[in-house]
Amino acid sequence: MQWMFMLVGLVLGWILDESFSDALLGALLGLGIGQAVHIGRLGSQANEQRRLLEQAQLALRTVEQRLAVLEGPGIKEPEASAAVPVADIAVTQIPVETPELIWELPPELEPVAAAVNQARHAQPLDAWKPAPTDRERANPPEPNLVERAINAARAWLLGGNTVLRVGVVLLFLGLAFLLRYATEGMVVPIELRYAGVAAVALGLLGLGWWLRTRNNDYALMLQGAAIAVLYLTVFAAMRLHPLLDPSAAFGLLVAVTVFSAILAITQDALGxxxxxxxxxxxxxxxxxxGAGSHVALFSYFALLNAGILVIAWFKAWRLLNVIGFTGTFGIGLAWGLRSYTPELLWSTEPFLILFFVMYLAIGFLFARR
Known part of the structure; x- marks a missing residue:
């Protein structure tokens, strides 16, 4: 869910100003909103589970009280004595006084009777549905959106290997600032600097692949950081310094995407x-x-969605399907709001039908699993 919000924020940020900084800011904002929604859903699930646990505990105490009452100390009947043969003699019946009935319980049974009365008054109308507790009557206020985002960021940073996650974030930010300020106070050629950053990313990727059998989480995090650095390097080489033309940069981005998908399928890594x-x-x-063809754009999306369809045949990755659906129809909707004219109907309608059929098949494959 948070990835969908992130992609929507990325698209909206790009639509507003067509700048990478606004798109990145929108992606971060969307990711924060998605994380907040996810954390809120987990919090509501935890509250529901806590309520069910309290109900079960109260019902268990009620059953224990009933068992204690039913299994209380009783008066054992004396065992019948062995029959002794007696000769036939004349026995005169002596009148025996009938004892007076006592309507009060003996002292040893008074605590049991008190427990019965207490359980009878405390028992709700439905024995298996306890009365609501004070916590249920007054639910505490839920955290707001900012608090949820802060809690989600703290949980990601402090959950698991904190040192590793901090190191990966610092490494990514350091390489990003290196690309941004590559022209200030350095005499090394700009091409060599970009090549050095790309070499570092490839080294991280190779190290992550080598460590995949020893520490899978650590290896996947290194590979993810390396892929992010490669995306950033290609983009910076195209926008910050005109080292790559848009067609070459687009080809490199597609190559990184295909290589990342191969790594994900090989290692069964949804991330x-x-x-x-x-x-x-x-x-x-x-x-x-801003001067591209919509036919080329939708043809590229068709190839990308074909890859997602192939992955859906082997893997039941719902998050990947959601990202593909949101990216395809979100970017398509943004293009339609800005550039669509009635004359483009016959060049856009076949792609819309194709995308509809693809995601219908992806949903069918996911339902079968």
Whole structure:
């Protein structure tokens, strides 16, 4: 869910100003909103589970009280004595006084009777549905959107290997600032600097692949950071410094996307597949010059969705399907609001039908699993 919000924010940020900074800001804002919604849903599920647990505990205590009452100390009947043969003699019946009935319980049974009366008054109308507790009557206020986002960021940073995650974030930011300020106070050729950053990313990718059998989480995080650095390097080489023309940059972004998808399928890593899909849908936005053909754009989306359809045949990755659906129809809707004219009907309608059929098949494959 959070990836969908992130992609929507990326598209909206790009539509507003057609700048990478606004698109990145929109993506971060969408990711924060998605994380907040996800955390809120988890919090409501936790509250529901806590309520059910309290109901079960109260019902269990009620059953224990009933068992204690039913299994209380009783008065054992004396065992019958062995029959002794007696000779036939005349026995005169002596009148025996009938004892007076006592309507009060003996002292040893008074606590049991008190427990019965207490359980009878405390028992609700439905024995298996306890009365609502004070916590249920007054639910605490839920955290707002900002608090949820902060809690989600803290949970991601402090959950698991914190040192590793902080190191990966710092590495990514360091390489980003290196590309941004590559021309200030350095005498090394600009091409060599970009080549060095790309070499570092490829080294991280190779290290992650080598460590995949030893520490899978660590290896996947290194590979994800390397893929992000490669996307950033290609984009910066096209926009910040005119080292690559848009067609070459678009080809490199597509190559990184395909390579990331292969890594994800090989290692059964949904995170890498989601990163590849996000990068694939962001590639035409990052390499756009505003003068492209919508037929080429939708043809590229058709190839990208064909890859998602092939992955859906082998893997039941719902997140990947959601990213593909949102990216395809979200970017298509944005293009339609800005550039569609009635004359373009016959060049756009076949793509719309094709995308509809593709995601109908993807939903059918997911339902079968």
């Amino acid at each position: 890498l597949a989601a990163a590849a899909a996000l990068g694939g849908f962001a590639a035409p936005l990052l390499a756009s010059t």
